[in-house]
Structures are given as structure tokens and as C-alpha cells.
Amino acid sequence: xxxxxxxxxxxxxxxxxxxxxxxxxxxxxxxxxxxxxxxxxxxxxxxxxxxxxxxxxxxxxxxxxxxxxxxxxxxxxxxxxxxxxxxxxxxxxxxxxxxxxxxxxxxxxxxxxxxxxxxxxxxxxxxxxxxxxxxxxxxxxxxxxxxxxxx
Amino acid sequence: xxxxxxxxxxxxxxxxxxxxxxxxxxxxxxxxxxxxxxxxxxxxxxxxxxxxxxxxxxxxxxxxxxxxxxxxxxxxxxxxxxxxxxxxxxxxxxxxxxxxxxxxxxxxxxxxxxxxxxxxxxxxxxxxxxxxxxxxxxxxxxxxxxxxxxxxxxxxxxxxxxxxxxxxxxxxxxxxxxxxxxxxxxxxxxxxxxxxxxxxxxxxxxxxxxxxxxxxxxxxxxxxxxxxxxxxxxxxxxxxxxxxxxxxxxxxxxxxxxxxxxxxxxxxxxxxxxxxxxxxxxxxxxxxxxxxxxxxxxxxxxxxxxxx
Numbered sequence: 098x099x100x101x102x103x104x105x106x107x108x109x110x111x112x113x114x115x116x117x118x119x120x121x122x123x124x125x126x127x128x129x130x131x132x133x134x135x136x137x138x139x140x141x142x143x144x145x146x147x148x149x150x151x152x153x154x155x156x157x158x159x160x161x162x163x164x165x166x167x168x169x170x171x172x173x174x175x176x177x178x179x180x181x182x183x184x185x186x187x188x189x190x191x192x193x194x195x196x197x198x199x200x201x202x203x204x205x206x207x208x209x210x211x212x213x214x215x216x217x218x219x220x221x222x223x224x225x226x227x228x229x230x231x232x233x234x235x236x237x238x239x240x241x242x243x244x245x246x247x248x
Numbered sequence: 249x250x251x252x253x254x255x256x257x258x259x260x261x262x263x264x265x266x267x268x269x270x271x272x273x274x275x276x277x278x279x280x281x282x283x284x285x286x287x288x289x290x291x292x293x294x295x296x297x298x299x300x301x302x303x304x305x306x307x308x309x310x311x312x313x314x315x316x317x318x319x320x321x322x323x324x325x326x327x328x329x330x331x332x333x334x335x336x337x338x339x340x341x342x343x344x345x346x347x348x349x350x351x352x353x354x355x356x357x358x359x360x361x362x363x364x365x366x367x368x369x370x371x372x373x374x375x376x377x378x379x380x381x382x383x384x385x386x387x388x389x390x391x392x393x394x395x396x397x398x399x400x401x402x403x404x405x406x407x408x409x410x411x412x413x414x415x416x417x418x419x420x421x422x423x424x425x426x427x428x429x430x431x432x433x434x435x436x437x438x439x440x441x442x443x444x445x446x447x448x449x450x451x452x453x454x455x456x457x458x459x460x461x462x463x464x465x466x467x468x469x470x471x472x473x474x475x476x477x478x479x480x481x482x483x484x485x486x487x488x489x490x491x492x493x494x495x496x497x498x499x500x501x502x503x504x505x506x507x508x509x510x511x512x513x514x515x516x517x518x519x520x521x522x523x524x525x526x527x528x529x530x531x532x533x534x535x536x537x538x539x540x541x542x543x544x545x546x547x548x549x550x551x552x553x554x555x556x
Contacts, residue, residue, distance in 0.1 A: 207379050209358040214337050216364060234360025235381060236258070238445075 109135070109156040111178040116171060117142050120151035122247055123168045123175070126200055129155065162189060167200055169193040171244045173228065193225045196233075201246040208235035218248070252553035255366040255373045259384040259420045264427045271392050273546035273555055274539075280316050281542040289554050290319030296349035297323030298341070299376070300332070300356040305515060306376045306385070309540035310353050310548075317545055322348060342368045350552060354378075372551045380416055386514055387420045389543040391428075393536040394471055397510045401428040405468055409435040410475035410495060410520065412442040417514060418475055419446045426455035433469065435460045437491050440477065463495055467504045472497070472530075474513045474520050498522040502530060512536050 115123055120139050124130075131137055136156040142149050151172075165177050169191040179187035199217035203210045210218045210232065219233035231238045239246060249269055255261070262270070279285040295314040299307050303325075311321045323345075324330055332341060338361060345352055346369040354365050355376035362375030362382070377383040395401050406425055412418055412434055422442065425432060432455055434442040441459065450457055466472055474497060482488035496519060497511060510532040513521060517533075525531050549555040 205359060207357070207359050209338065209356075209360040209364045209378075212338070212358060214339050214364060216339070216367070232360065234363050235379075236360070 104138075105183055106136075106138075106154050106156045106180055107183055109154065109158050109180055110160045110165075111180060112153040112155075112160075112165065112168070112172075113150070113176045113178060114145070114147075114172075114174045115151035115153065115168075116174065117149040117151055119171045119244065120153050122171050122244060123151070123153055126168050126171070126247065127160070127164065133158075163194075166192050166194050167197070170197060170200065170228070170230075171247065173226075193222055193228060195222055196220065197222065197230060200248065201230075201239075201243060202248050203232040203235060203237070204239045204241060204246055205232065205235050205237050208232055208237070210234045250556075251550035252556075253372055254551055255362075256384050256547065256551070257362045257366055257373065257375045258382045259387045259424050261384070267388065267391065267424065267427070270388055270543065270546050270550065271395055273550060274388075274392050274542040275396075277542040277545040277549075281313070281538070281545060283316070286318075287316065288318035289549055290314060290317035290552060293319040293351070293552055293554075294349040295319055295321050295323075295548065296345045296352045297321055297325075297376075298345060298352060298354045298356075299323065299325045300327045300354070300361075303355050303376065305537055305540055306355060306383075307353075309537075310374075310376065310385075310544050313541050313544035313548055316541065317549065319548070323353075338364060339368045342373075345369075346371045351548065374547065374551070380414060382420060383417045384420065385540070385544055385547065386417050387424050388547070389536065389539045390421055390473070390512065390514070391424055392543050393512060393532060393539045394510075396539070397532050397535070398470060398508075401425070401430060403430070404470040405431040405433065406471040406473060407433040407435055407466065407469045408442075408473045408475070409463060411440045411477045411481065412436040412475070413440045414478070414481060415475050418473075419443070421473070422446055422450050422455075423453075426450035426453035429454055431456040433458050433460060435463050435495075437461060440481065440491075463497075463501065465504050466501060466506075466509060468506065469509055470506065472505075472509060472511045474511060474517075476516075476518060476520055492519060496520060496522065497525060499524055502528070505530065 135158045138154040140152040175191045178185045197220040202218050220230040223229040280287045314321050342365045351372050353374045353376045357379050359379040359381035361378045366373040477492050479488050511530045513533040
């Protein structure tokens with residue numbers, strides 16, 4: 098079986114090896130809503146060499162790696178491929194950033210970041226593997242799945 | 249070591265040497281805190297005291313500290329009398345208050361509120377307690393009390409008793425005590441025992457720890473630190489009564505106590521310590537309350553840069 102069920106793209110970004118089922122959340126984190134001209138293809142639960150995965154292809158747009166690192170929260174094994182003229186010109190894995198701002202909310206209802214204040218929720222990464230984060234404001238560590246806290 | 253202009257949000261903002269420095273300065277402040285000497289060290293300075301929730305000791309001792317040093321105090325003890333009532337955000341309240349003062353002390357029911365205040369204010373912020381969050385000046389005055397009562401912090405066997413799970417001030421205290429190579433005993437019912445991460449952190453800092461469920465004896469303990477067990481933590485009121493009763497400090501418990509063991513409590517107490525204890529030499533909690541004044545004087549003087 099050929100690996101990809103979607104066509105190769107000429108120019109743009111391919112985010113590969115996304116944790117299966119998380120492709121739509123990845124787009125949400127990246128703020129890609131499909132309103133521009135870019136053609137976006139999404140493949141969910143495709144079978145790759147290392148099991149199931151999701152893939153997102155964004156045509157004619159090269160995503161900045163700092164920007165894409167935000168998805169490391171929910172897709173820690175994802176790779177970013179920059180494609181030019183059907184060739185992969187850059188390829189790297191996502192890296193969990195030191196701080197996560199405005200992506201996940203604090204699950205502590207008594208945290209000031211859940212009040213009507215002019216701030217974005219902010220988390221400090223304590224450990225990357227396995228991922229542990231704590232709220233910059235109340236300093237509590239979320240006990241639940243981080244994906245469920247994405248704003 | 250530079251304190252000028254710093255925010256005090258959590259005890260972890262300080263290194264051990266800095267804690268020792270604050271306690272040393274607090275020691276020098278004692279005659280002024282007692283009113284035996286007069287001082288104009290903070291003359292011309294204004295402290296804003298923003299108390300969004302009730303407090304007796306923290307607010308009064310901060311205000312006393314500022315005034316004993318010749319400074320002025322503005323602020324409120326009830327947010328109902330301010331524009332917060334009209335829905336003003338904490339960020340805006342802080343930006344307003346900072347234009348009238350040199351330092352802000354804040355107590356707020358939301359966790360993380362002091363961190364938020366520090367982000368918005370150019371003047372230093374001192375956390376006077378943020379919800380169930382942090383209360384660094386309580387921690388400093390507890391350390392000061394142990395040092396004064398026992399002649400030092402190192403080498404003491406300190407028992408922390410009560411609600412060790414939810415009481416985050418006790419987490420900060422355990423952390424701070426672990427920096428001083430103390431031996432600690434955590435005494436609490438299993439459901440209110442010290443969280444694992446605090447235990448791990450204390451061990452990593454070199455503290456010798458033991459964990460117990462019963463307050464069976466106080467043999468060998470130098471400092472017994474009692475905290476309140478809150479009724480709302482128990483779904484069943486009967487269960488609460490049972491647990492609270494078994495941790496009550498009374499004269500019987502003191503039979504095997506060391507001659508010079510001290511009992512501390514951040515107050516307010518409800519039923520945790522029998523009033524009969526008050527008259528014994530073991531009761532240190534009212535002296536502990538007083539110690540809030542010299543410690544807060546030291547902090548204010550250091551942060552405002554009048555002492556280096």
C-alpha cells in the first residue's frame with residue numbers, strides 16, 4: 098500500500114506524524130481556518146510505517162518553526178517538512194517551547210487567568226518527556242490530558 | 249544580594265542566603281517593632297494595602313510595619329468600597345494604585361493574582377496571600393519565629409500537623425525548612441497528607457522526613473506547627489469531627505513533650521489548640537503573630553532600598 102492517500106504538494110508545509118485524531122486540533126492551534134487561498138489537505142488515521150498517524154498539508158505557505166512548535170503539546174512526534182517544487186528542503190521535529198502562551202487554559206477555576214483580566218493563559222514547561230507544564234499564575238500542574246484544555 | 253524593587257510573590261523567589269538576610273534585618277527591627285525605638289526610615293514612602301478579602305494579622309501587621317518605620321499607608325480592606333464593585337479588573341486596579349504609592353501589598357481570593365499584579369505594576373508587589381495559593385511573608389515570619397525561639401533553624405525536628413494537602417502555606421514552609429537541613433515529620437490523615445511533589449522536593453533539598461497519620465506522641469519534637477483542618481474538605485460532618493478531634497492539641501499530648509518544645513499556629517485557630525495551652529511556655533503562636541511586624545518591616549525596608 099502506498100503511504101499517502103493525498104497527493105504530494107508542490108510548495109508549502111507538510112506536518113507529518115501527528116498523533117492520530119489530533120489533526121483538527123493542530124489546525125486550531127495554528128489558527129488555520131481555511132479562509133485564505135491555501136489549499137489544505139487533512140488525512141486522519143492513515144497507516145504509516147510506524148502505525149497510525151494524521152497528516153496536514155498546507156499548500157503555498159511555509160510555516161515558521163517557532164509557530165509550529167506550539168503543536169508539540171498535542172503532537173509531540175510531529176515533523177515539519179517545508180516543500181519547494183515537490184522537494185523537501187527542510188525537515189525537523191517539533192520542539193516543546195519553554196513557555197506556552199494563549200493555547201491552553203488553566204483547569205483551576207480559582208486561577209486568576211480564568212477571570213476577566215487582560216492576559217492570556219500562560220504555562221511554563223517543567224519537563225518535556227513526559228510533558229509536564231505548570232500554570233505561570235497559580236503554579237498548579239494540570240492533572241488531566243492537556244489536549245482537553247486547548248482553548 | 250539586591251532586594252530593591254523586587255516583587256515578592258512566592259518564597260521560591262528567594263535563595264537561602266536572601267532569606268537569612270531578611271531574618272537578620274528583621275532582628276535589627278525588633279526594638280522599633282516593639283515601639284521602644286522610633287524610626288523615620290520610610291518617611292515619605294507610601295504603601296498601598298489592597299485587601300480584596302478579610303485578614304486580621306497580615307493587613308494590620310503590614311500597616312503597623314510601615315507606620316513604625318515612619319511611612320504612610322493608603323488602601324482598602326473591603327473591595328466593596330472601590331471601583332471593583334463596578335467591575336473594574338484587577339489589572340486596572342493595580343495600574344491605578346501604583347500611581348499613588350511606592351509599594352503594593354495585595355491579598356486577593358484568586359490564585360496567581362499577585363503574579364498578575366506584578367506583571368502590571370512597575371512598583372514592587374508583595375503577596376499578602378492569594379487564595380489558596382502562596383503567602384510568602386507568613387513563611388518568612390514562621391522561619392523568624394523558629395529562629396528566635398530555638399536559637400536557629402538548622403537541626404530542629406519540626407512536626408507539621410493538620411491539613412497538609414490543601415494548605416499551600418504549609419507547602420511553602422516545608423520547602424523553606426528543607427533549605428535549612430531540618431528534620432520534618434508530616435502528621436496528617438491519609439486524605440490530607442503532604443502532596444508527593446512537595447515531599448520529593450524537600451528530600452531533594454536534603455531534609456530528613458517521616459510521614460505519620462497519628463498524633464500519638466510529640467516525643468523528640470522541637471517545633472510543633474499546627475494548621476487548621478477545614479470542615480469543607482470533608483463531605484461527611486461526622487468524619488470531620490472525628491478527624492479534627494484526633495488532632496487537637498491538649499494538655500495530655502504535652503506529657504511527653506520536650507521541655508522547650510514550641511507550638512506554632514498561623515492563626516486563626518478554631519479548635520485545634522486547647523486554650524489551656526495558651527498559658528504554657530510551649531505556646532509560641534502569639535509571639536509568632538507579633539513577629540509578622542519586624543519581618544514585614546525588614547521586607548519593606550529592603551524592597552524600597554533604604555537598607556541594603
